[in-house]
Amino acid sequence: MVEARGVYKEFSGRAVVCGIDFAVGRRECVGFLGPNGAGKTTTIRMITCQSPLGGGEIRVFGLPVGAAHERAIKARLGVVPQDENLDPDLGVLTNLLVYASYFGIPRAVAAARAEELLSLFALADRKDARIDTLSGGMKRRLSIARGLINEPELLVLDEPTTGLDPQARHLVWEKLRELTRRGTTVLLTTHYMEEAAQLCDRILIMDGGKVIAQGTPRELIRRWAGREVFEVFAPYEEALRDRAAGLASRVEATQDALRIYLDEGADVKPLLDALAGREFLHRAANLEDVFLHLTKRELRD
């Protein structure tokens, strides 16, 4: 659905996307994971033809982005922006109908789809409500519903749950999973590891305008964090750090904790003995470990 090579973009001489390659396949859910300022939104805006390509190549549905195919690409895309931009002058249902009209969708078809989307996103009872009376979660769901009104082949969401409370976030996740189950291809950005792990088949970790790692959540965790983590909270002695380093795949000492990583196949027993009598946290390695490990390494470079 999307193929990108050497994508580059600068704003007033400052490079924000520095030559990245990626691809999104049909029925895949791909996430750009990275901190604010990593270049995620800029990349998304180039894919959705809202921002001109600074360099390199992006093909969406096999068509190169750019003026010649802009209309054709946008017709088959669904876009859910980071900051809600629903039409405050129109009601909930009218928002969907008017948005459908921008795609030239016949009114009867639009009306049927709008009804369906409003019930899918649990907004059917608010269809005549004004936008400013909706909660943040409702607005986000309506934004997603709006992005689906043209039955897009690719749905692009920029930080779909930023700013939502936990309940609203879980509801959005549930709906997005339902969409991916139905076969919608999804590309999203997020700075929540949990979100990426929950929703994405494949993750591209971005930092400083570059893709620093990519793979399935499992692959990333196995490759960059290992299997499991023991966390010993400060204060801890240097001796323990040195001892653990000998027994573990990798050790990370920070001011607040000592993190001991074990790879697949490593023996836990000696380490457990070393930690005997201490309070520690033993957990599975997760994306956050991957992310912190990778971004910290970037900083050292």
Add this chain to the structure above:
Amino acid sequence: MTSIGAPGATVAATSEQHVPRVAVSGGRDGGPPGAPAPRLDLLSVARVTRRNFLSWRRFYRASLVSSLGDPLLFLFGIGWGLGRFVGDIDGYPYAQYVASGIVASSVMNVATFETTFSSFARMREQRTYEAIRATPVSLTEIMGGDVLWAACKCLLTATVMTLVLLFAGLLASPLAVVLPVAGFLIGLPFGAIGMCVTARAQSWDYFTYYFTLGVSVMFYFSGIFFPIGALPTALQAIGWALPLSHGVAITRALALGDLHAMLLVHAAVLAVYFVVPFRFAVRWMHCRLVS
């Protein structure tokens, strides 16, 4: 206004210059040489206009009162009040003379408000432009839709004004039935000029400059209250450079039944005041929003 058809072509040419500022590596990426740049799709323009209509429908009463209140106050206050001391101008009672010009200035006001304050709100505060730009509707078409909507509001205003003037006995010719259409066409250049101001505006305060130095100057020096010929010679040239002067000349000719060949020149000047500002507005808005 025979050249109304032209802007389509002109605008498409403009977007050719702006949209593809894409530095793509390798010649094949931009498509085959001479691939069609996105043309202005009039249906898309109409869809944006319809969106504005649907939004307006919710508050139309307040909107009508504000767009008609001012011109009617001027009309009766100045036309009838002051008119008793002024006598006739060019053979017409003063109230009739002023009324025929006020139609044009009220059209100017309606179009100007729509494409300055309202469009600016949609462009910046509400980010409606951004939302629509994610769809197949282009930025140029969004702007075209806003200007077309401004002209539609002018049509409505001119219709109501014409009816009021009819009942007040201030129309001197059956040609006045064309005033609503004239109002629509005169609205286009003012909508386009307002759009230029909006594309440049950094804040709401910016509009004050245009309203004081543009709209107010036009209101007083475009021949509504006295013939431009009564100005000192140097100022006459300035008077005729103002788009509103040509709008007033047209509404006056229709309201008072005074058709003459110069009307074609007035229409041509207004057409230029539509096409050129709209092109600049499109260019500036692309520079502002497309990055």
